[in-house]
Amino acid sequence: MAMLMALAACAGQPEIPYDRTAAPNNKTIGLLTPAWPSSPVSFLASNVGQSFGLVGALVNAGMQEGRDADLKMMLDNQKVDANAQFVTALTANLQAKGFTIVPVTADGRRGGYMKKYPAAAADKVDSYLDVAVIQYGYLAAGIGSDSPYRPWCESLVKLVRASDGALLMQDSVTYNSWLDIKNRVKLSPDPDYAFAKWTDAKAEPVKTAQGVSIAAKKTAEAIGDLLR
Numbered sequence: 001m002a003m004l005m006a007l008a009a010c011a012g013q014p015e016i017p018y019d020r021t022a023a024p025n026n027k028t029i030g031l032l033t034p035a036w037p038s039s040p041v042s043f044l045a046s047n048v049g050q051s052f053g054l055v056g057a058l059v060n061a062g063m064q065e066g067r068d069a070d071l072k073m074m075l076d077n078q079k080v081d082a083n084a085q086f087v088t089a090l091t092a093n094l095q096a097k098g099f100t101i102v103p104v105t106a107d108g109r110r111g112g113y114m115k116k117y118p119a120a121a122a123d124k125v126d127s128y129l130d131v132a133v134i135q136y137g138y139l140a141a142g143i144g145s146d147s148p149y150r151p152w153c154e155s156l157v158k159l160v161r162a163s164d165g166a167l168l169m170q171d172s173v174t175y176n177s178w179l180d181i182k183n184r185v186k187l188s189p190d191p192d193y194a195f196a197k198w199t200d201a202k203a204e205p206v207k208t209a210q211g212v213s214i215a216a217k218k219t220a221e222a223i224g225d226l227l228r
Contacts (some may be wrong), residue, residue: 002025015183017157018169018227023127027101028179030125032114036083040075040137040212041167042067042149042198045178067198071137071208082216083108087136089217090131093224104128117160125162131223132156136216138201138208141178148194149201151215152156152176153161157223173222175215185222 020026020166038103044064064175075082091101095192106114112132133154139152152175159169193211 013156013170013172015172016158016170018168020228023161023168026126026159026161026168027098028102028125028127029094029159030086030102030104030118030123030128030175032104032128032130033096033108033111034083034086035132036108037133037135038109039068039134040071040082042071042138042201043135043152044140045145046142046147054225057068068137070198070202071212074205074209075200076210078206080209080213082212083133085213086133086216086220088222089220093221093228095228096131096220097208099227100107113156114156115160117165119157119162125160127161127168129156129159133219137212138195139176139178140198145196148196149177149198150189150194151211153215154218155223157226159227167197169226171223171226173219173226175219175222185226187218187222 026122042064044067083084087103091103094101099208102119102123104123104125110132112134113130114128117128117130119131134154136157137151138149140149141147153173154175155173157169157173158167160166161168172181173187174184175187176189177184177186193207193214195208205218
């Protein structure tokens with residue numbers, strides 16, 4: 001249920017493209033600490049347990065927890081910090097476009113957008129970039145070799161003017177989209193990081209961890225590209 005509510009947030013916001021001509025003085029961006037999940041997930045969108053009521057749901061929940069624990073251990077063992085990789089990639093992308101990036105500390109566990117932004121004078125920036133990564137890890141749309149586990153990252157993003165809070169850009173970016181949601185950027189997952197069964201992913205921890213890194217970096221770069 002929590003997963004579906006998070007995805008509904010991605011679907012519920014309008015897409016507002018960035019217009020450089022409408023923000024000619026937007027040169028210094030305050031990059032707020034991204035909202036980030038407490039741990040990765042390995043989500044199976046459709047499962048056998050759905051046909052067996054409460055018992056099936058409980059069994060599925062237990063299997064979900066097991067996959068999540070497996071993935072967290074793999075990332076920890078490979079020393080993969082997807083959050084840090086995401087911030088590094090996003091910062092580099094925006095700097096390459098000529099923006100000056102100022103890191104601004106925010107609550108990374110906020111679960112969505114900031115409720116209130118700092119006063120412009122506090123950070124000496126022209127705008128604030130607010131990114132909320134809703135979920136990351138792996139996702140399989142169904143059971144079977146035609147619906148393998150692939151790296152996954154769901155994110156929301158908006159840019160607000162620091163002086164008055166005006167909305168300059170708003171969008172959502174999904175790496176490995178499995179729902180037909182309009183008005184969002186959809187990134188196709190790298191086919192080299194697909195596992196027909198979760199046991200296959202467990203058998204290749206280095207490759208599995210690399211898939212998460214790629215998803216985080218590609219999502220960050222796509223967010224940066226929204227500010228062309």
